[in-house]
Amino acid sequence: xxxxxxxxxxxxxxxxxxxxxxxxxxxxxxxxxxxxxxxxxxxxxxxxxxxxxxxxxxxxxxxxxxxxxxxxxxxxxxxxxxxxxxxxxxxxxxxxxxxxxxxxxxxxxxxxxxxxxxxxxxxxxxxxxxxxxxxxxxxxxxxxxxxxxxxxxxxxxxxxxxxxxxxxxxxxxxxxxxxxxxxxxxxxxxxxxxxxxxxxxxxxxxxxxxxxxxxxxxxxxxxxxxxxxxxxxxxxxxxxxxxxxxxxxxxx
Ligand code: FES
Numbered sequence: 001x002x003x004x005x006x007x008x009x010x011x012x013x014x015x016x017x018x019x020x021x022x023x024x025x026x027x028x029x030x031x032x033x034x035x036x037x038x039x040x041x042x043x044x045x046x047x048x049x050x051x052x053x054x055x056x057x058x059x060x061x062x063x064x065x066x067x068x069x070x071x072x073x074x075x076x077x078x079x080x081x082x083x084x085x086x087x088x089x090x091x092x093x094x095x096x097x098x099x100x101x102x103x104x105x106x107x108x109x110x111x112x113x114x115x116x117x118x119x120x121x122x123x124x125x126x127x128x129x130x131x132x133x134x135x136x137x138x139x140x141x142x143x144x145x146x147x148x149x150x151x152x153x154x155x156x157x158x159x160x161x162x163x164x165x166x167x168x169x170x171x172x173x174x175x176x177x178x179x180x181x182x183x184x185x186x187x188x189x190x191x192x193x194x195x196x197x198x199x200x201x202x203x204x205x206x207x208x209x210x211x212x213x214x215x216x217x218x219x220x221x222x223x224x225x226x227x228x229x230x231x232x233x234x235x236x237x238x239x240x241x242x243x244x245x246x247x248x249x250x251x252x
Contacts, residue, residue: 001084005061007077011138013068015077022060024089028052030117031094031206031238035214037086042075049211051112052090054119054144063144065112091214092237095204098123099179105166105192107184108136113206114183115144124148130166134159167191174199190246203241207232
């Protein structure tokens with residue numbers, strides 16, 4: 001069981017949550033996730049997946065960023081420090097190390113694994129962080145950012161940062177980019193995939209899928225790839241650009 005250390009508000013409905021989980025903190029790589037089991041008293045049968053935002057092998061702590069979207073996440077972010085939680089992980093395949101001239105592309109809560117990736121390297125890099133509107137573009141916790149990371153904020157309605165989408169900004173920057181690392185909504189990933197392929201830039205995409213088991217047993221998270229169906233929880237969540245077959249409608 002892992003001890004909840006602290007929970008702190010980052011935005012209207014977004015919280016940082018830190019657990020003492022030494023065995024996970026030592027092994028976790030950017031892009032991997034954990035499954036959290038709720039204490040039996042809450043009556044939830046299935047564990048819930050959360051991307052790891054930071055893992056500190058020295059302190060033994062892992063940090064998640066949690067958006068409140070229902071009763072389960074509401075309970076989690078308002079739980080008392082010291083409460084004990086069953087956490088399984090780290091799970092899945094993560095990102096490769098950052099290459100020079102990397103561009104990180106994060107849509108909404110997709111910023112969580114991207115921040116872990118940025119924090120795992122000392123290389124200078126740029127990160128596009130986008131959302132529909134300012135209220136979804138929460139303040140990134142100081143402990144999850146670092147010097148040498150340039151953050152370009154963008155909102156679709158222009159209420160914060162540059163007006164436009166992450167993909168709009170990516171199109172402008174792609175000629176200077178050596179590799180792409182992205183996480184966010186599926187239509188954003190489909191567009192990133194298409195642009196990277198057309199530009200001949202290598203890249204990796206972390207998919208956000210609903211997961212029931214997290215360990216490859218239920219087949220509830222499969223996606224089509226050029227080599228047949230693969231499980232996001234075990235064969236991903238990170239896939240190479242060109243590997244996943246996105247719907248035609250989201251490729252336009
Ligand atoms: Fe069960 Fe992926 S969540 S196989």
